[in-house]
Amino acid sequence: MKQLNLPQYSFKISGREGEEMILDPVRRKYVKLTPEEWVRQNFIRYLVNEGKYPVGLLGVEVMFRLNKLKRRVDILVHNRQGEPVMIVECKSPDVKIDDKVFDQIVCYNMGLRVPYIVVTNGIDHYACRIDHSENKYEFLLVIPLYEDLLS
Numbered sequence: 530m531k532q533l534n535l536p537q538y539s540f541k542i543s544g545r546e547g548e549e550m551i552l553d554p555v556r557r558k559y560v561k562l563t564p565e566e567w568v569r570q571n572f573i574r575y576l577v578n579e580g581k582y583p584v585g586l587l588g589v590e591v592m593f594r595l596n597k598l599k600r601r602v603d604i605l606v607h608n609r610q611g612e613p614v615m616i617v618e619c620k621s622p623d624v625k626i627d628d629k630v631f632d633q634i635v636c637y638n639m640g641l642r643v644p645y646i647v648v649t650n651g652i653d654h655y656a657c658r659i660d661h662s663e664n665k666y667e668f669l670l671v672i673p674l675y676e677d678l679l680s
Contacts (some may be wrong), residue, residue, distance in 0.1 A: 533651035538574040555589045564621035568651035581677040595640040615645035
């Protein structure tokens with residue numbers, strides 16, 4: 530898999546070449562190792578190890594409804610009361626982070642209304658804080674630590 534712009538982590542990977550499976554600590558099962566899944570698993574490790582996000586408050590590939598359509602969020606972070614506070618959209622390292630990618634996560638956030646969104650392809654990472662009352666957003670210089678989401 531491609532080297533990402535994240536710290537290096539070790540993973541449990543099984544299966545033969547081209548059919549590898551990677552252990553997802555959130556879903557507690559092996560899932561097909563695709564380039565997007567590689568980014569997702571590395572970013573989960575980044576959030577847990579560097580950002581001190583509790584693994585029990587992360588959801589992966591969480592389904593929700595938006596205008597009667599089923600949608601899926603790559604990573605959904607909850608606060609200690611179980612309320613969603615951040616959406617992370619993961620893309621393959623070969624996918625450029627552009628307006629189309631941002632439109633997707635902003636559309637998802639119309640339904641979830643979380644205060645933080647993150648988009649990553651493992652190489653480039655973008656985080657925004659959303660002020661729903663003012664209908665504004667600001668780009669952040671860093672991915673917030675878990676404790677910073679709660680303040």
